[in-house]
Amino acid sequence: MDSTVPDGVTIERASSVTSWSxxxxxRFVDLQITPHTAPDLRGAVRSRHLGHLQAATVRSAPQTFRRTRPQIAAATADLFAVGVIEHGTGYLEQDGRRCVVADGGFALYDTSRPFTWSLDGVWDMRVYTWPRTGLPFADAELERLTARTIARSSAVGSLVAPMLHRLSADDAPTLSPRNAARLADEMAELAVIAASEAEPGDTRTHDHDHLFQQVREFVEDNLNDPQLDAERIAAEFFVSTRTLHRMFARHDLTVANWIKERRLEACRRALCSRSWENVPIGQIAAHHGISNASFFSRAFATRFGMTPRNFRRQQRAH
Structure with missing residues (x-):
């Protein structure tokens, strides 16, 4: 590493297994470290911060890092992390998967669950970490995405990898605290998108389609809940609201518009039904989660070409 240290960059060195640990x-979390060949270890960590994102470059001899259950149990905080292997080869295991990372590729991992990094050769690893509690990703979402190789040459990897590299460079941009925090969040989101694209295609499509169907059924069953919104649905299915919005966007839909459309359609069916013929229109709308009568009248007319009152009158005439 360079002897000249730019502003905002910290370089820390160790000359034994104990000091390295x-x-x-x-700098990161408590790990069990095992050298592969050398009886002792030397290493260095070069780091800088962008808001709550730490970008670090780690160099040392071949070794294995393990995060064990006792270490997790004793931890007061955990990290969401992206590991980029610039030189050498890294083998990451987590959540029942094992991937190989090399040549500028990267993979996601989470220190709240056991994992193993095994690093061979003369390796150079860049590690990007975010406090786990500050991110909007659900545990179930991240468990699907860890230990999946995102190649630097892949479609999304070719966009995300250079951005990550730029953040750990000596001439990385200096931003205001507010914008640094916003960019840190966006980088985490981009890493998750890249890992989502690295999932096996048929499995990913099947899982997403199945979840989307479940979400739509949940909406249909809860139209009468005035609090039904993206946050409520995301909490029900243990996903982030961003994931939920992306899911709907793949079908050219938005969550809010879908809920509104289903409510309007349910009201239309009620206005056609004999079992609702004596129920006031405002009560029908409220029963399906729309409490604002004027909003309901305007939205219904926009959707079906006439006001709810005229629609009911037309149905009765038939």
Whole structure:
């Protein structure tokens, strides 16, 4: 590493297994470290921060890092992380998967669950970490995405990898605290998108289609809930609201418009039904989660070409 240290960059070195373990614990989390060949370890960590995102470059001898259950149980905080292998080869295991990372590729991992990084050769690893509690991703979502190789040459990897590299460079941009925090969040989101694209295609499509069907059924069953919105649905299915919005966007829909359309359609059916013929129109709308009568009248007329009152009158005439 360079002897000249740019502003905002910290370089820390260790010359033994003990000091190396302490450095890794202080900079990241507590890990069990096992050298592959050398009886002792030397290493260095070069790091800088962009808001709550830490971008670090780690270099040392071949070794294995393990995050164990006792270490997780003793932790006061956990990290969401992206590991980029610039030189050498990395083998990451987590959540029942094992992937190989090399040549500028990267993979996601989460320190709240056991994982193993095994690093061979003369390796150079860039590690990007975010406090786990500050991110909008649900545990179930991240468990599907860890330990999947995102190649630098892949469609999304070719966009995300250079951005990650730029953030750890000496001449990385300096931003205001507010914009630094916003960019940190966006980088986490881009990493998750890249890992989502790295899922096996048929499995990913099947899972997404199945979840989308479940979400639509949930909406139909809860139209009478005035609190039904993206946050409520995301919490029900243990996904982030961003994931939910992306799911609907793949079908050229938005969550809010879908809920409104289903409510209007349910009201239309009620206005056609004999069992609702004596129920006031405002009560029908309220029963299906629309409490604002004027909004309902305007939205219904826009959707069906006439006001609810005229629609009911027309149905009765038939």
């Amino acid at each position: 302490e450095l890794i614990r202080a």
